[in-house]
Amino acid sequence: MPFRSAGCNPGMAETREAAWKWAETNGLALSPVSRKKMLRTRPELWTSLIFPSASQQHLDLFCQWLFWAFLVDDEFDDGPAGRDPRMCEAAIARLVDVLDGAEPRGPMERALEGLRDRTCRERSAVWNRQFRRDTASWLWTYYAEAVERAAGQVPSRADFTKHRRDSVAMQPFLDLHEIAAGIDLPESARSLPAYIALRTAVTDHSGLCNDICSFEKEAVLGYEHNAVRLIQRDRGYSLQEAVDEAGIQLARITERIQRAEKDLVEEIAAAGITGPVREALERCVRDYRGLVRGDFDYHARAERYTRPDLTEIDVRDTLSQYFAA
Known part of the structure; x- marks a missing residue:
């Protein structure tokens, strides 16, 4: 690997505690299986490695975005919504609506509303358009995959490469990087x-x-x-x-x-x-x-x-x- 590691953000332990407290406060009650999976996922580790010099406030926010994203990912990859296009479409449409300012109707939507407000309120219109586009594009990849599964289709390698650029959810975090870096x-x-x-x-x-x-x-x-x-x-x-x-x-x-x-x-x-x-x-x-x-x-x-x-x-x-x- 030609790129050097900058190590972990020293606020990782505090961010981990804040993430679990945030989940509890937002009513994101994880089952024992989901809790074990999230503990093994360690979202605080990823954000601490990606943002080694971010402030504690920003590190906490980014980790909570990732915590939420992993809950979404496991639901649509492993759960029934990812195999029922209609169920998937309805769920994704609701999340995108909340991203655009609609009233939330459940713990996941309320958590998204809070993250959206804390993230976007002080950013420029240009940045907000980019972040909205990247986040919505990521969410809609779950619907695309659900439809392909239901149709018995498998993407070509070339089509999948394009699809993966949205589905990996890295683009929204490249946008969040600008917050940590103090740029727009x-x-x-x-x-x-x-x-x-x-x-x-x-x-x-x-x-x-x-x-x-x-x-x-x-x-x-x-x-x-x-x-x-x-x-x-x-x-x-x-x-x-x-x-x-x-x-x-x-x-x-x-x-x-x-x-x-x-x-x-x-x-x-x-x-x-x-x-x-x-x-x-x-x-x-x-x-x-x-x-x-x-x-x-x-x-x-x-x-x-x-x-x-x-x-x-x-x-x-x-x-x-x-x-x-």
């Missing part, structure tokens, strides 16, 4: 081709890394929306061969990140961007490197992914063979 990019900066390419590559890396680490759990559930499974199916590979190929592709995405960084420097100069906007873009380049490394390290540490009972293949060893610490 104008529309012109967000429209730079190399900035778009950089965000896309960072998102692709997170999606593929997650697919490699979650393949076994999803295979047991018969979940087909996973890059490793699609590689295995499309190429007739064994599981080991499919994970090996996914690891090679992960390394290539890292190279894309580095190319996009260089291209962005050139585009900043070509566009005559100076002052605070240039500094903000340069901050993104620096922080995105740490974000990629933090996401990678999280998948090697969270019990949700580090399963001691793997039989056919040890995903942790497979990942480490492509990236030296």
Whole structure:
């Protein structure tokens, strides 16, 4: 891995306590099974690795967003709503409505309303449009997958790559990064081709890394929306061969990140961007490197992914063979 780790945010333990208190206050009563799953997921670890220098206030907020997102993810990936398109559509439409200001009608919606208000009230209209678009796009991927499952369809690898850029939910957290960094990019900066390419590559890396680490759990559930499974199916590979190929592709995405960084420097100069906007873009380049490394390290540490009972293949060893610490 060419990007250095910045370690964990020192506020991680406090953020963990705040997240569970927030869930209780919002009536998000987790069953014993769900509670165990969330404890193994460790959302406070991911946010602490991704945002190592964020303030305690921001770290708490980001962790609560992730806690909420994992509850959504487990419901639609593992629960009945993810297999009933009508049920899924109704649930997602309600969440998007709340994101747009509708009155909430249940614990999950009320929790979303609180997160929305705390996050968006002091941000610019440009930022709010970006965050709304990225968050809604993520939520609607669950409906797309539910429909494909009901229709007995499996996406092509190319279609899935595009789908995964939204479904991994990294884009909203790239938006939240601007809060931690104290920046607010104008529309012109967000429209730079190399900035778009950089965000896309960072998102692709997170999606593929997650697919490699979650393949076994999803295979047991018969979940087909996973890059490793699609590689295995499309190429007739064994599981080991499919994970090996996914690891090679992960390394290539890292190279894309580095190319996009260089291209962005050139585009900043070509566009005559100076002052605070240039500094903000340069901050993104620096922080995105740490974000990629933090996401990678999280998948090697969270019990949700580090399963001691793997039989056919040890995903942790497979990942480490492509990236030296």
